[in-house]
Amino acid sequence: MRTKLRRLVAPIGAAALAGAALLVGIPQAHAADTLLSQGRPAIASSLENGESPASAAVDGRAETRWGSQWADPQWLRVDLGSTATITQVVLQWETAYGKAYKLQTSPDGTAWTDIFSTTTGTGGTETRNVTGSGRYLRMYGTQRGTTYGYSLIEFKVYGSVAGTPPSEGPGYVYANPPVTGVTPSTATPPATNPPTTHHEFQANCSVSRSNLPDDPIVFPNMPGASHSHTFMGNTTTNAATTLTSLQSGQTSCITPGDKTGYWMPTLLNGDTAVQPVGRQVIYYKSGVIDYRSVRPSPPGLRYVVGSPAATLDEFRNSPGAVEGWECGDSVRNWDFPASCVAGSQLNIRYQAPSCWDGIHLDTPDHKSHMAYPTVGVCPADHPVAVPMIEFKMAFPVSGNMSAVRLSSGRAYSFHYDFYNAWDAPTLAALVSHCIDGGLQCDPRGFDQYKPDRGAALNENYVLP
Numbered sequence: 001m002r003t004k005l006r007r008l009v010a011p012i013g014a015a016a017l018a019g020a021a022l023l024v025g026i027p028q029a030h031a032a033d034t035l036l037s038q039g040r041p042a043i044a045s046s047l048e049n050g051e052s053p054a055s056a057a058v059d060g061r062a063e064t065r066w067g068s069q070w071a072d073p074q075w076l077r078v079d080l081g082s083t084a085t086i087t088q089v090v091l092q093w094e095t096a097y098g099k100a101y102k103l104q105t106s107p108d109g110t111a112w113t114d115i116f117s118t119t120t121g122t123g124g125t126e127t128r129n130v131t132g133s134g135r136y137l138r139m140y141g142t143q144r145g146t147t148y149g150y151s152l153i154e155f156k157v158y159g160s161v162a163g164t165p166p167s168e169g170p171g172y173v174y175a176n177p178p179v180t181g182v183t184p185s186t187a188t189p190p191a192t193n194p195p196t197t198h199h200e201f202q203a204n205c206s207v208s209r210s211n212l213p214d215d216p217i218v219f220p221n222m223p224g225a226s227h228s229h230t231f232m233g234n235t236t237t238n239a240a241t242t243l244t245s246l247q248s249g250q251t252s253c254i255t256p257g258d259k260t261g262y263w264m265p266t267l268l269n270g271d272t273a274v275q276p277v278g279r280q281v282i283y284y285k286s287g288v289i290d291y292r293s294v295r296p297s298p299p300g301l302r303y304v305v306g307s308p309a310a311t312l313d314e315f316r317n318s319p320g321a322v323e324g325w326e327c328g329d330s331v332r333n334w335d336f337p338a339s340c341v342a343g344s345q346l347n348i349r350y351q352a353p354s355c356w357d358g359i360h361l362d363t364p365d366h367k368s369h370m371a372y373p374t375v376g377v378c379p380a381d382h383p384v385a386v387p388m389i390e391f392k393m394a395f396p397v398s399g400n401m402s403a404v405r406l407s408s409g410r411a412y413s414f415h416y417d418f419y420n421a422w423d424a425p426t427l428a429a430l431v432s433h434c435i436d437g438g439l440q441c442d443p444r445g446f447d448q449y450k451p452d453r454g455a456a457l458n459e460n461y462v463l464p
Contacts, residue, residue, distance in 0.1 A: 033087050033088065033158040033159055033160060034158065034159065035156055035157070035158055036080045036081075036084055036157050036158065036159055036161065037058045037078045037137070037155060037157035038058055038156070038381070039058060039060070039371055039380075039381050040078050040080055041055075041078070042058050042066075042077065042079070042155075043076075043313065044066060044068060044074070044317060045074045046071075046074060046149075047068070047069070048067035048068060048069060048070075049067070051375060052064075052065055052066055053066065053375075054066050054076055054077075054317065055372060056374050056375060057152040057154060058078055058154070058155055059374040059379050060380060061374065061377075062154070064153070064374055064375050065152060065153045066152050067094070067096070067149055067150070067151040068141075068149035068150040069149055070144075070148055070149045072141065072142055072143060072144060073140065074149065074150045075138050075140045076138060076139045076150070076155060077138035078138070078155060079109070079135065080134075080135055080137065080161070081135070081365070081368065082135055083133060083161070084134070084135070084157075084159045084160065084161045085132075085133050085160050085161075085162075086105060086115070086130060086132045086133060086134070086158070086159040087129065087130065087158055087159045088127065088128065088157075088158040089103050089130055089155075089156065089157055090127050090155075090156040090158070091125070091126045091128070091152060091154075091155060091156075092124075092125045092152065092153045092156070093123045093124060093151065094153050095146065096146050096150060097121060097123030097144075097146065097150070097151070098121050098141040098144065098150050099119065099120070099121045099143045099145035100118065100119040100120075100142045101139055101140060101141040101143075102114050102117045102139075102140045102142070103116040103130060103138070103139060103140075104138050104140055105133060105134030106134050106135070107135055108135070108136075109314075112138070112140075113134070115131065115132035121145060123145055137157050171362070171363065172360055172362070172363055172364065173300070173362040174359065174360060175298050175301075175359060175361050178358055178359045179295075179298075179356075179358035179359075180359075182384050183380075183383060184288075184293075184380060184385070185288065185289075185290040185293040185377070185378075185385070186290070186377055187293075188289060188290065189290060189292055189438070192438065198285075198439065199285060199286035199291035199294075199435045199437075199439070200286070200434060200439075200440060201283075201284050201430045201435065201441035201445055202281055202282070202284070202443050203258050203281075203283075203284065204254045204255075204279035204281060204282075205233045205251070205252055205253035205254070205280060205282060206232065206276075206278060206279045206280065207230055207231065207252065207275050207276060208231050208232055208233060208234060209231040209235065209237060210231065210266065210273060210275050211228050211266055212228065212229055213225070213227060213229070214237075214238045214239040215229060215239070215263070216238065216239055216242075216419065217302050217303075217366055217419060218304065219239060220239065220241075223238065223240075225239070227265055227266075227308070227407040227408050228273070229263040229265060229407070230265070230266045230267070230273075230275060230276070231262070231263040232252060232253075232262040232280060232282075233251055233253050233258060233260045233261055233262045234246050234249045234250070234251055234252075234260060235249055235250045235252060236248075237261040237263065241261060241419065243299060243419075243421060246261055246419065247259060253443075254279060254461055255457070255461040256423075256460075256462060257422060257423030257425075257426030257463075258422055259422065260420050260422055261417070261418075261421065262416065262417070262418060262419075264391070264393070264416040264417070265308065265406040265414065265415065266406070266407040267395050267405075267406055267407075268405050268406070268407060274396065274404075275395075276394055276396075277394075277396055280392065280393050280394065281392040282389060282391060283389070284388070284430070284434075284435065285354075285387065285390060286387070286388065286435050287351070287355070287373050287376075287387075287388030288354065288373050288377060288378060288385045289376035290385075291435055291438060292436050293385045294354075294385045294431060294436060295384065295385065295386060295431065296422075296427045296428045296431045297356070297386045297387060297420045297422075297427070298356075298420070299420060299421065300361045300419075300420060301356070301361050301386070301418075301420045302361060302362050302366070302417070303352070303370045303417075303418055304367060304415060304416075305350060305351075305352040305391075305416050305417075305418065306320060306413075306414055306415030306416065308409060308413045308415055310412055310415070311412065312334050315334055315411075315412035315414070316334045316412070318350075319351070319353075320350050320351040320352060324348070325337065325346060325347070325411055326346075327340035327344045327345060327346045327347065327398065328340055328341035328344040329341075333411070335410055335412060336401050336404050336405075336410075336411040337401055338400075338402070339399060339400055339401055340397070340398040340399065341398060342399055343398055344398045345394040345395060345396055345398070346397050346398070346401075347392070347393065348392075348414060349391065350390065351389070351390045352370075352388060352389040352416075352418065353367075353370040353371050353372045353382075353388075354378075354386055354388035354389075355370065355371040355373050355378035355379060355383070355385060356384040356386050357370075357371075357381060357382045358382075358384045369382075373385075387431060389418055391416055425463060426462070426463055429445065429456040429457070429463060432456075433455075433456035434447070434456065441455075443457075443461060444457045444458075444459070
């Protein structure tokens with residue numbers, strides 16, 4: 001796999017230069033058209049390796065790329081966020097390109113309409129003037145131009161979206177003050193001895209409320225409007241939750257300063273709810289290479305990770321899916337396994353985006369103000385690196401799994417919500433000491449492998 005990466009990455013500079021030459025004389029997007037795809041969620045039919053994700057094709061960076069497995073067919077899909085009129089698509093291929101491919105639009109990610117087709121693709125930079133509309137656009141490749149896979153440095157979609165610009169209006173909650181003037185760090189921290197391999201601390205929180213059909217992020221002030229959730233952390237979370245109510249509440253987390261609301265769909269075995277037993281692990285990690293650039297999440301930051309409407313492919317290809325579902329020796333399941341060894345637990349790990357736009361605490365889709373880093377660097381439009389949340393949940397269910405489901409649906413509908421209500425000085429101390437300091441910390445901010453570095457909190461899990 002590493003050999004393949006070198007073979008395909010090495011020619012990027014040449015391919016970029018060749019692509020630039022091909023653009024001479026080719027009509028560009030009309031002045032009124034906007035680049036709609038940059039920084040938007042993207043998934044693909046396959047990945048060549050972990051260093052060539054789908055998101056790399058829409059990150060605006062010439063040094064990254066999406067690469068597929070070496071087979072036909074393959075596809076790359078970008079979610080434009082809302083229905084758009086599409087006028088032009090620019091495909092900047094790496095050496096491995098598509099000879100025969102289609103450009104397709106869709107309103108829902110399921111039904112597709114062709115708006116362009118070719119069997120004579122030449123690679124380099126191809127600018128396709130098109131006419132179409134849809135929320136989703138994909139490149140569907142049916143014949144590779146080389147023996148390798150498909151490899152796109154950039155996949156640019158131009159057009160226009162009717163309605164309110166995606167930064168203002170109902171559903172937007174603004175940070176006060178905003179964080180501006182930040183440039184994503186591309187630095188690599190200096191080597192340490194011993195090497196620094198972890199940059200994290202834990203929040204250990206037990207179930208605080210269960211089987212409650214509320215969601216104060218998606219359905220604020222609408223009790224009973226949601227599917228059932230299992231809540232951890234703050235003990236007061238309900239449909240009417242606000243930052244103020246969370247800050248006034250209590251917590252099931254071992255750290256008194258963590259009054260954050262965490263929740264996820266309830267796991268059911270038949271009609272019986274299965275709740276995690278004891279404190280679960282919620283990691284706060286660096287999602288970027290330069291862990292020194294991570295800063296605390298602002299009070300009131302909230303977002304949803306994953307989607308109850310996700311397809312199996314979307315769940316499997318999500319930048320936040322670490323290992324899927326697992327139990328015993330059964331790992332990387334994107335739906336529930338048929339059975340689990342008696343006495344084992346069903347586990348899920350799922351990572352959240354860790355790049356913030358610095359402006360909004362929430363947006364109408366509860367996602368657009370956050371983004372995943374690409375190859376360890378935050379995108380320019382989401383430049384603020386904040387802690388990457390990773391749920392590590394364990395459910396006490398085993399044996400025949402045929403009746404196991406989530407309140408939101410199949411296993412790949414797993415998602416979770418985060419509503420930050422940490423005591424600000426406590427969170428800042430943990431981020432500074434553990435993440436920025438390159439430590440692998442427990443909830444006190446203590447690294448047992450580096451005891452000489454001390455702890456951020458005292459034995460009662462509060463600031464000394």
